[in-house]
Amino acid sequence: MYNLNKGIILKTLIIIARWVFILCLPVLLLSASIGVAFNSLWLYEYSLEKDNAGQVTGLSSTELEKAARGLITYFDNGQDVINLVVEKDGRPFTMFNQREVIHLKDVKTLVWLDYKILLITLLYVLGYSIYYLRQRDKWSYLAQTVLIGSGVTLTLMLAFGLGILFNFDQLLLQFHLLSFSNDFWQLEAGDYLLLFFPGFEAALFVAIATITGAVILAGASWGHLRFNERDRSA
Numbered sequence: 001m002y003n004l005n006k007g008i009i010l011k012t013l014i015i016i017a018r019w020v021f022i023l024c025l026p027v028l029l030l031s032a033s034i035g036v037a038f039n040s041l042w043l044y045e046y047s048l049e050k051d052n053a054g055q056v057t058g059l060s061s062t063e064l065e066k067a068a069r070g071l072i073t074y075f076d077n078g079q080d081v082i083n084l085v086v087e088k089d090g091r092p093f094t095m096f097n098q099r100e101v102i103h104l105k106d107v108k109t110l111v112w113l114d115y116k117i118l119l120i121t122l123l124y125v126l127g128y129s130i131y132y133l134r135q136r137d138k139w140s141y142l143a144q145t146v147l148i149g150s151g152v153t154l155t156l157m158l159a160f161g162l163g164i165l166f167n168f169d170q171l172l173l174q175f176h177l178l179s180f181s182n183d184f185w186q187l188e189a190g191d192y193l194l195l196f197f198p199g200f201e202a203a204l205f206v207a208i209a210t211i212t213g214a215v216i217l218a219g220a221s222w223g224h225l226r227f228n229e230r231d232r233s234a
Contacts, residue, residue, distance in 0.1 A: 018145055021128045025149030026156050026214070028121035033209035034114050037202050038075055044068035047198035057192060063087055067095050071196060074104070075111045100193040103184040110179060140228050143221040150218035154211060161207045168200050 037043060048064050063086040070084045082104050084095040096104065132142040163171050176185045187194055
């Protein structure tokens, strides 16, 4: 009876561990894509160019790039409040007003939460994968698990992508309402912070990057399973 109970508990733990991995995979890929987006200078530069930031702000392209790099540095360092100063008409110019500064602090909290989620899911996925990679006879089991996790990711991203394409403004509004406990995110038309974030394009980039990661993992897993099946039938 003891051995029977022990076997049931072990099987249950294996199933739970597998499903934790499957659910961690989309979270890992999504959080990684978000992290890449916040650190991609070209996304900021694209937004600045799209919104004619040079003409709107009166700042040179060099100073705008400096500001974009300053934002990326701020999101990644331990500084609590941003104080981004650039040069305008030969004089020091503070880029963001107090409302924008407070909102950026809130955004940074979310960015660091994303980094923590990325680290936790990455450690679990790596640990789980290494455990099964050390057992050659378990590679197909791992590949099947990755394939399921990739499928879940693609399904979720398909829904997210459709939401972006057909109802982005509502999604963005709901995200802000759920993510922030104040109204500092409600920036005004003249606030420069709006020029740095291409909301629709950034969301689309995150979706595409996550889908790409899932497709690569699914392709590698499917390839292994096909190769293994062909090898057994030979």
